[in-house]
Amino acid sequence: MRAAILTAYREDLQIDTVPDPACEADGVVLRVLACGICRSDWHGWVGEHPKVKPGAIPGHEYCGEVVEAGPLARWKPGDRVIAPFILACGQCPDCQAGQSTICKSQRVPGFGEPGAYAQYISVPRAHNLARLPEAISPVLAAGLGCRVTTAWHALTGRADLRAGEWLAVHGTGGIGLSALILGRALGARVVVVDVVPEKLSHALSLGAEAAFDAREGDVAARIVEATGGGAHVSIEALGIAATANASIDCLRPLGRHVQVGLPTGHTARMEVHMNAIYMKQLAVYGTRGMPAWRYPSLLDLITRGVVDMSPLIARTVPLSGASAELRAFDGPMPPGVAVIDDFTR
Ligand SMILES: [Zn+2]
Ligand SMILES: [Zn+2]
Numbered sequence: 001m002r003a004a005i006l007t008a009y010r011e012d013l014q015i016d017t018v019p020d021p022a023c024e025a026d027g028v029v030l031r032v033l034a035c036g037i038c039r040s041d042w043h044g045w046v047g048e049h050p051k052v053k054p055g056a057i058p059g060h061e062y063c064g065e066v067v068e069a070g071p072l073a074r075w076k077p078g079d080r081v082i083a084p085f086i087l088a089c090g091q092c093p094d095c096q097a098g099q100s101t102i103c104k105s106q107r108v109p110g111f112g113e114p115g116a117y118a119q120y121i122s123v124p125r126a127h128n129l130a131r132l133p134e135a136i137s138p139v140l141a142a143g144l145g146c147r148v149t150t151a152w153h154a155l156t157g158r159a160d161l162r163a164g165e166w167l168a169v170h171g172t173g174g175i176g177l178s179a180l181i182l183g184r185a186l187g188a189r190v191v192v193v194d195v196v197p198e199k200l201s202h203a204l205s206l207g208a209e210a211a212f213d214a215r216e217g218d219v220a221a222r223i224v225e226a227t228g229g230g231a232h233v234s235i236e237a238l239g240i241a242a243t244a245n246a247s248i249d250c251l252r253p254l255g256r257h258v259q260v261g262l263p264t265g266h267t268a269r270m271e272v273h274m275n276a277i278y279m280k281q282l283a284v285y286g287t288r289g290m291p292a293w294r295y296p297s298l299l300d301l302i303t304r305g306v307v308d309m310s311p312l313i314a315r316t317v318p319l320s321g322a323s324a325e326l327r328a329f330d331g332p333m334p335p336g337v338a339v340i341d342d343f344t345r
Contacts, residue, residue: 002343003118004322006056009047012323013058013117021114021122026072028126030064030081033138035116037322037338038146039173039239040262042329044111048266051112058322059115059340060085060108061146063138073126080132085109085146086289087125100128100291101153117322119343130295135303139339143174143312144298146289147337150260151178151235152298153290155186159233159256163187168223168231170214170247171238172199174337175260177312179235180208185307188233191226193219193246195332202335206311214242220249230255239263241270248276248284256283312337318345 001020004013023029038061044052052058066079075081087107088100095103107124109115114122123129132141154175155161167188169176176192183190184207191210192203200211210226212219224230230252236244239261247257257277263270277284290298301307314336317325325338 001119002319003057003114004319006045006052006058007054009045009054013326015320018118021120023068023070023122024124025070026126027070027122027124028066028073028075028081028129029068029120029122030062030083031067032062032064032116032119032121032343033080033341034063034142035059035340036061036142036146036174037317037325037340039329040146041110042326043262043264045326048264049111056110057114057118058110059117059121060110061142062116062121063132063141063145064116064121067120069126075126075129081129082132082141082144082295083123083129084149084289084292084295087123087128088292090125090127098291098293100293101289117319117340128292130292130299133299133303136299139313139316139341140309142339143178143309143337147174148178148182148309148312149290149295149298150287151175151182153294154235154258154260154285154287155179155182155233156297157290157294158285158287159258161186161188161233164189165232166191166227166230168227168234168247168250169193170234170236170243171261172203172335173237173333174312176235176237177203177206177336178309179237179260180206181307181309181311185301189227191223191231193223193243196334199335202311214246220246223250224252227252232256233258235260237261241272244270245273248273248282251280251282253280254282255280256285258285258287260287313339316341318342320345
């Protein structure tokens, strides 16, 4: 099969022919229909992610068609499925309690095992997969393995966002944009922050009530003013200290900060405004992915037309276009995400 391989950090991925993947007993092999290009892939590409080594095939947000199913998998060839990026074991106490995102023996394609920047992918633990509804295109579904699900779980599974509350979103990349759209669907009032004017106007067109350029003045103070005392929930969707602190500072007392952005840097440590957390008695949540059993709650909203996630997708690219997209994460990005939908070129 054709696959894009990371041969050296920060170099173009090499498109090569590699052996087709083998099917595991509890898994499936998918013909990849689409795979999103995510900032998390960039973390691996620049060499910051401990599990991404030269020789890796990136790609963790994918959907596909089953071409082979192991004897223990309940899928059959021809089934179209969405994969959460976390493939949990399903057996351990955390999985049994429904908290599969913290499964200690989880497997994550693209991070320590071959990902979906390829024509085929072996997906073990196929019980994590969800059926791809007819009404959702593969390109849109690719985002349902990572950014959309992560935003959904951050808002509903962690911060418990309520209708009428103010939601601040710091960083309007794939996850931030998802949080805006889903937050609006939940009845929240949304303010967004970014440094790309085009993304700010895009967010306003999608229902944000205010959009602030972080390069212009004290963005947290402006959010506190715009929301009459601060946001109830704030999402950090980039992973750097400036946005993490703006998120903490823009909250009203008893507000909830959700750390969604994967912290950047080799140590991923940063200085945060702990006194604000103390004085305002804030809650600070970390979040990563979504337990697979929560898929129906999200897919139902999309297939019923309650929420339209299509503004999330900016462009589709062939496999050979992935390197340029990864490189682009070095700087500010235009609105929306890129998805690989052609694995022959
Ligand atoms: Zn991702
Ligand atoms: Zn487990």
